[in-house]
Amino acid sequence: xxxxxxxxxxxxxxxxxxxGFLMGAxxxxxxxxxxxxxxxxxxxxxxxAKVFLIYYEQQGMYxxxxxxxxxxxxxxxxxxxxxxxDPGEADNVWQDLSHAMGVVRKASPVRGxxxxxxxxxxxxxxxQNYVRVTNIPNRMAQSIDAKHDDxxxxxGNIRTDDAYTxxxxxxxxxxxxx
Ligand SMILES: [Ca+2]
Ligand SMILES: [Ca+2]
Ligand SMILES: [Ca+2]
Numbered sequence: 205x206x207x208x209x210x211x212x213x214x215x216x217x218x219x220x221x222x223x224g225f226l227m228g229a230x231x232x233x234x235x236x237x238x239x240x241x242x243x244x245x246x247x248x249x250x251x252x253a254k255v256f257l258i259y260y261e262q263q264g265m266y267x268x269x270x271x272x273x274x275x276x277x278x279x280x281x282x283x284x285x286x287x288x289x290d291p292g293e294a295d296n297v298w299q300d301l302s303h304a305m306g307v308v309r310k311a312s313p314v315r316g317x318x319x320x321x322x323x324x325x326x327x328x329x330x331x332q333n334y335v336r337v338t339n340i341p342n343r344m345a346q347s348i349d350a351k352h353d354d355x356x357x358x359x360g361n362i363r364t365d366d367a368y369t370x371x372x373x374x375x376x377x378x379x380x381x382x
Contacts, residue, residue, distance in 0.1 A: 241313045249380040252335045268297030276303035288323040297321040315339040334379045342374040
């Protein structure tokens with residue numbers, strides 16, 4: 205009887221250790237999944253910023269903003285060529301990138317967010333172009349800003365619509381200056 209009881213306690217201890225180990229593994233797995241999706245967003249923003257600039261290098265105009273009626277082939281809309289992606293030109297950035305370079309518009313891997321081009325003031329009196337991602341958790345945006353910029357939501361090259369709260373429930377928009 206006494207031997208049985210001791211055996212049960214050892215078993216319980218083993219079970220507790222196993223549960224603790226599994227919980228740790230699950231938490232670690234969630235963290236890795238979270239970080240992988242965050243890295244995917246950073247890569248996407250970097251890729252889209254890069255093709256945006258390559259297009260400029262090759263054509264002397266930004267996609268969407270370009271006003272070359274003969275390029276790219278199949279183009280149905282042209283911009284005002286003022287150097288900025290204006291609201292009415294934003295969708296045509298994707299069309300130009302697709303027609304000229306075969307770029308495929310992807311969706312964000314988080315909360316159905318989408319990537320969009322546009323412009324706003326980052327420095328000085330005039331605006332700069334950006335690529336942004338919508339529906340990004342506030343904490344994830346904060347981590348990206350801390351790692352790739354200055355960690356401040358309303359300063360530097362990476363900005364968001366809302367102050368950092370450290371919450372995964374608050375969704376915001378992250379702007380990545382090109
Ligand atoms: Ca054109
Ligand atoms: Ca424009
Ligand atoms: Ca910042």
